[in-house]
Amino acid sequence: MKANNDNTKPYVIGLDLGGTNSVFGIVDKDGNIKKTTAIKTEGFASANEYVHSCVEALKPIIEEVGGILKIKAMGIGAPNGNYYRGTIEYAPNLPWAHDTIVPLSEMFSQELGIPVALTNDANAAAIGEMTYGVAKGMKDFIVITLGTGVGSGIVVNGKLLYGSNGFAGELGHVVIRREDGRSCGCGRKGCLETYCSATGVARTAREILVSDSRPSLLREMDPDKITSLDVSVAAEKNDALALEIYRFTGHLLGEACADFAAFSAPEAFIFFGGMTKAGDLIMNPVKESFKEHVLPLFKDVRFLISGLEGSSAAVLGASAVGWEAE
Amino acid sequence: MKANNDNTKPYVIGLDLGGTNSVFGIVDKDGNIKKTTAIKTEGFASANEYVHSCVEALKPIIEEVGGILKIKAMGIGAPNGNYYRGTIEYAPNLPWAHDTIVPLSEMFSQELGIPVALTNDANAAAIGEMTYGVAKGMKDFIVITLGTGVGSGIVVNGKLLYGSNGFAGELGHVVIRREDGRSCGCGRKGCLETYCSATGVARTAREILVSDSRPSLLREMDPDKITSLDVSVAAEKNDALALEIYRFTGHLLGEACADFAAFSAPEAFIFFGGMTKAGDLIMNPVKESFKEHVLPLFKDVRFLISGLEGSSAAVLGASAVGWEAE
Numbered sequence: 001m002k003a004n005n006d007n008t009k010p011y012v013i014g015l016d017l018g019g020t021n022s023v024f025g026i027v028d029k030d031g032n033i034k035k036t037t038a039i040k041t042e043g044f045a046s047a048n049e050y051v052h053s054c055v056e057a058l059k060p061i062i063e064e065v066g067g068i069l070k071i072k073a074m075g076i077g078a079p080n081g082n083y084y085r086g087t088i089e090y091a092p093n094l095p096w097a098h099d100t101i102v103p104l105s106e107m108f109s110q111e112l113g114i115p116v117a118l119t120n121d122a123n124a125a126a127i128g129e130m131t132y133g134v135a136k137g138m139k140d141f142i143v144i145t146l147g148t149g150v151g152s153g154i155v156v157n158g159k160l161l162y163g164s165n166g167f168a169g170e171l172g173h174v175v176i177r178r179e180d181g182r183s184c185g186c187g188r189k190g191c192l193e194t195y196c197s198a199t200g201v202a203r204t205a206r207e208i209l210v211s212d213s214r215p216s217l218l219r220e221m222d223p224d225k226i227t228s229l230d231v232s233v234a235a236e237k238n239d240a241l242a243l244e245i246y247r248f249t250g251h252l253l254g255e256a257c258a259d260f261a262a263f264s265a266p267e268a269f270i271f272f273g274g275m276t277k278a279g280d281l282i283m284n285p286v287k288e289s290f291k292e293h294v295l296p297l298f299k300d301v302r303f304l305i306s307g308l309e310g311s312s313a314a315v316l317g318a319s320a321v322g323w324e325a326e
Numbered sequence: 327m328k329a330n331n332d333n334t335k336p337y338v339i340g341l342d343l344g345g346t347n348s349v350f351g352i353v354d355k356d357g358n359i360k361k362t363t364a365i366k367t368e369g370f371a372s373a374n375e376y377v378h379s380c381v382e383a384l385k386p387i388i389e390e391v392g393g394i395l396k397i398k399a400m401g402i403g404a405p406n407g408n409y410y411r412g413t414i415e416y417a418p419n420l421p422w423a424h425d426t427i428v429p430l431s432e433m434f435s436q437e438l439g440i441p442v443a444l445t446n447d448a449n450a451a452a453i454g455e456m457t458y459g460v461a462k463g464m465k466d467f468i469v470i471t472l473g474t475g476v477g478s479g480i481v482v483n484g485k486l487l488y489g490s491n492g493f494a495g496e497l498g499h500v501v502i503r504r505e506d507g508r509s510c511g512c513g514r515k516g517c518l519e520t521y522c523s524a525t526g527v528a529r530t531a532r533e534i535l536v537s538d539s540r541p542s543l544l545r546e547m548d549p550d551k552i553t554s555l556d557v558s559v560a561a562e563k564n565d566a567l568a569l570e571i572y573r574f575t576g577h578l579l580g581e582a583c584a585d586f587a588a589f590s591a592p593e594a595f596i597f598f599g600g601m602t603k604a605g606d607l608i609m610n611p612v613k614e615s616f617k618e619h620v621l622p623l624f625k626d627v628r629f630l631i632s633g634l635e636g637s638s639a640a641v642l643g644a645s646a647v648g649w650e651a652e
Contacts, residue, residue, distance in 0.1 A: 140490040154589070156482050156489070163482070163591025164466040167623045170588040175619070178581070179505055186621055255504070262496040263480070263589050265489025293501070295512055297493045 009072035011065055013058065013112075014319025016121070017041060017078035019093035022050075024058060025312065026065050027319035031132030033312055035061035042095065047102040055111045073115040074108055075322030077124025077314060084166035086118050092185075117325035121145065121314065123160055123169065125272045125306070126153025127324070128317030133307035134270060141268045142260055143306075144171065144253075146275035149185075150193040150200075156264055172197070176256050195252045198228035198275055204245050205231050216241035232278045246278060247285045254289025261290075261298035272306040272313065279305070335398040337391055339384065339438075340645025342447070343367060343404035345419035348376075350384060351638065352391050353645035357458030359638055361387035368421065373428040381437045399441040400434055401648030403450025403640060410492035412444050418511075443651035447471065447640065449486055449495065451598045451632070452479025453650070454643030459633035460596060467594045468586055469632075470497065470579075472601035475511075476519040476526075482590055498523070502582050521578045524554035524601055530571050531557050542567035558604045572604060573611045580615025587616075587624035594628040598639070602631045 086105025129135035150172030172193035181190020234242035412431025476498030498519035507516020560568035
């Protein structure tokens with residue numbers, strides 16, 4: 001992490017670019033969000049139109065902190081973001097980027113006249129944890145984001161692991177079930193994401209409602225419409241099937257983490273995203289399963305929940321990428 | 327990799343510390359082994375006695391290159407070696423280190439008066455490939471050693487990945503079969519090592535001789551005495567069962583590499599050790615299986631065989647660790 005030595009430029013802009021919303025924050029080096037704004041990500045015919053609308057939305061808040069000269073750089077966390085190239089590549093959920101490579105860093109840099117760095121959302125979360133969150137001072141850790149999908153950002157020796165092509169850390173697509181594995185959106189089978197994402201939890205719910213005959217609050221719903229939120233609400237009411245769904249999910253996640261530990265010997269796993277709100281209901285099965293499956297050499301790894309929870313976490317992560325922009 | 331700028335000290339000592347033999351080489355910065363010697367690793371009551379004998383064996387060859395002042399440092403590749411601490415820890419195959427922590431770097435450094443660095447054998451192989459071998463100029467690659475066990479050395483952004491405790495890169499103990507997995511020496515089940523090491527290949531041979539009724543040269547042997555060498559000899563004669571054993575082994579290794587690629591997005595996998603002598607017989611099934619299992623993002627990874635093959639490879643790897651000693 002580079003120090004921000006330029007006191008005349010005390011801020012960075014963070015952009016959390018999601019499939020639905022694009023949320024901006026102007027952030028100082030302690031992680032205080034000074035100003036914020038947002039636009040819809042959808043509804044643009046081209047990346048050019050999108051960037052133009054972003055800049056229009058940013059102008060007033062940039063003025064409010066003293067103008068663009070006060071801003072060192074911009075950081076973007078985006079799906080399918082490539083740090084090396086500053087691009088978004090074939091992002092299935094972004095209509096203006098789903099079939100092409102968009103040089104988003106360069107486009108923002110030209111419009112704003114400041115350096116821009118971009119990475120995928122999970123990497124942004126990892127840099128955010130290291131800059132402002134529970135990973136401050138850690139040099140080796142893995143952030144796992146549990147959302148619609150499962151993402152990861154791997155930090156090794158104090159630096160994000162990008163690998164030879166900028167796409168390292170796709171741990172959601174490590175195969176955790178090689179026999180009868182669930183079909184994944186990536187076209188393969190048995191990926192961790194098909195079990196441990198929010199959608200994976202909903203799939204597990206539908207399976208367990210069939211295979212386990214115990215009564216459950218979840219039986220009152222249309223199985224096709226059950227979400228991970230429904231499972232978490234039922235689990236908080238001690239619903240036996242909902243708890244079983246978390247045990248199953250946590251068990252697989254713990255097995256996977258045991259393998260990940262053998263790779264990079266992290267000091268901690270840090271979980272990020274909506275599903276972490278279930279707290280111990282999900283974390284306890286993860287830890288138990290990890291302990292059961294891990295090589296003794298790696299048994300001391302800690303399990304933490306993001307220190308950046310809340311709606312501003314992703315913006316903070318993105319802004320942290322900005323401090324590294326050159 | 328640090329440059330060797332001190333022309334008055336043109337050499338390093340490399341020690342390949344194996345369970346049976348300890349092989350020494352005095353090596354220049356181009357990877358030429360100027361002098362070599364060896365002692366048995368076994369037969370010492372204590373680590374002190376072992377180090378003392380090593381130094382006695384080294385003295386004449388040190389003199390032959392012009393004395394200890396010509397030597398910059400020493401590098402050691404050893405089982406259960408910890409780079410951060412310079413120790414060998416609970417190495418099951420070393421009688422003088424199997425139940426304790428031996429500060430081997432410090433012991434050699436005191437005896438010889440030069441800096442000493444130590445790492446495990448697979449990490450030494452990776453540093454060796456980067457310094458003298460096929461990984462020259464690469465910044466992200468994974469060396470997988472296929473020997474009695476399966477080891478690995480992972481290089482990320484030009485540096486060896488040691489992780490928080492110095493033991494990162496235990497890819498031989500990633501679980502590749504979660505159902506009915508083979509028992510591993512580590513106490514767990516289904517580890518890659520139980521299938522893809524030389525001993526794993528011999529286990530596969532015994533299984534396939536029972537499950538597959540085709541004729542085979544391997545049927546002429548006592549099944550309990552079959553080794554991976556026997557399999558390779560039979561495979562070279564186009565023996566159908568031996569080829570099937572390699573297909574099975576390569577298939578699992580390819581599956582595993584597909585997951586490893588999703589972790590660190592390496593430019594290449596480099597295979598090292600006796601089993602690589604089988605060449606395409608093992609590498610082709612690995613590549614086919616990798617292509618079948620990998621996420622498209624990582625499909626361009628290359629598969630290479632060590633450039634340091636032969637009896638001196640391990641010594642060269644160890645010596646390369648020496649150039650990094652301080």
